[in-house]
Amino acid sequence: MTKTVIAKDNGACPECGSALVIRSGGHGPFLGCSHYPGCQYMRPLKAQSDGHIVKVLEGQHCPDCSSEMVLRQGRFGMFIGCSQYPQCAHTEVIDKPDETSIDCPQCGQGKLLQRKSRFGKVFHACNRYPDCQFTINQQPIAGECAYCHYPLLMEKRTAQGVKRFCASKLCAKAVVSE
Numbered sequence: 253m254t255k256t257v258i259a260k261d262n263g264a265c266p267e268c269g270s271a272l273v274i275r276s277g278g279h280g281p282f283l284g285c286s287h288y289p290g291c292q293y294m295r296p297l298k299a300q301s302d303g304h305i306v307k308v309l310e311g312q313h314c315p316d317c318s319s320e321m322v323l324r325q326g327r328f329g330m331f332i333g334c335s336q337y338p339q340c341a342h343t344e345v346i347d348k349p350d351e352t353s354i355d356c357p358q359c360g361q362g363k364l365l366q367r368k369s370r371f372g373k374v375f376h377a378c379n380r381y382p383d384c385q386f387t388i389n390q391q392p393i394a395g396e397c398a399y400c401h402y403p404l405l406m407e408k409r410t411a412q413g414v415k416r417f418c419a420s421k422l423c424a425k426a427v428v429s430e
Contacts, residue, residue: 267293272285317339330346361384362379405418
């Protein structure tokens, strides 16, 4: 169900020349023709921020088509992409995940990577995802638990300062640092 808000001078409909009005729909506000349903014209109220160019990166060329690379702002943050989009869809992430030298304790084959959740929280996960779904929310530390011999420790900030704990959810005991 849409709700119409009549405001001053939103422009004229390019299809029929009638006044454009602000309407509210399921995906937010938009401009629509006042002669709806006779005229179906509509457009987003705000400019589309998905993938607009912030800066041209002179001297950096696309490995696929050799065009210049540009810094873009997308709905998931900043990224680097080819200036010839959509003909060339090459993109690169700005913040590559930091790989640690710590082996994944669950699969033993992968390494732990520092990642960010969609809310900006830092966590560590196995680089073999989705084959291995090991994650840890604290800073991983190479070492072995003295109680259960789990091959990974983690650092937590507590009221008494920074302490190390076993990373196993079954054990999670504090480890006395030497």
